Amino acid sequence: MKLTKIHHVAIICSDYETSKQFYVDTLGLSVVSEVYRNERDSYKLDLAIGDDYQIELFSFPNTPPRPSYPEARGLRHLAFEVDDIEAAVRELEEKGVIVEPIRIDPVTQKRFTFFADPDDLPLELYET
Template sequence: MMNQKIPLIGIHHVAIICSNYELSKQFYTEILGFEVIREVYRKERDSYKLDLSFQGVYFIELFSFPETPARISRPEACGLRHIAFEVSNLDDTVHILQQKGLICEDIRIDEFTGKRFTFTSDPDLLPIEFYER
């Protein structure tokens, strides 16, 4: 029984707590193109919960809370590091992100796969990676 593997079938969602709900909602829907599944205001917690999907697949839970402590993300703090999205053309992606006012790091090459990638950040400076297929 100790060697039995958990029967995972996939990743269900990523939960993100934001400091400015409207700004983050705009970022994930208008800039990254996620679709709203449902938006709920939870009065007892003074909190919004926004469920987002990508290509019909439930992907992100975006939360707001009245007072959220800052979390160190860089340099390489312990914990969840970043979200990575796969793209077919990194140059086009960087161009679109820059047109939308985002700053992208220089494109790098993954030393193990030879694939190109770059990072930008969401409104709370959560690192977001774009990895070329």
């Protein structure tokens, strides 16, 4: 088997409209498709990140909260690559998003920071 890249990351949200607004309006991801699945009482929103990657945003009724602190097993966070981390942080803060201070990765010497989506999913900005 030869894995060539990550195709998508799937996220389940608690409030579909709030999360859709966050990922589309706040983060600027573009909508590829949006489907309501009546049999599941669920939306599925495909969002493009650049030309190669996607986020699938799902809504399901009565989802349990995500255990984060202390950190639980499973996906730890989702990281987005940016060219200018300071500009990205300013843009998020102007939109009311709380962003942690920018830090430097001691191994790569690259700058990074964290913020959260409406369901407290940890999101990272990583400057290349």
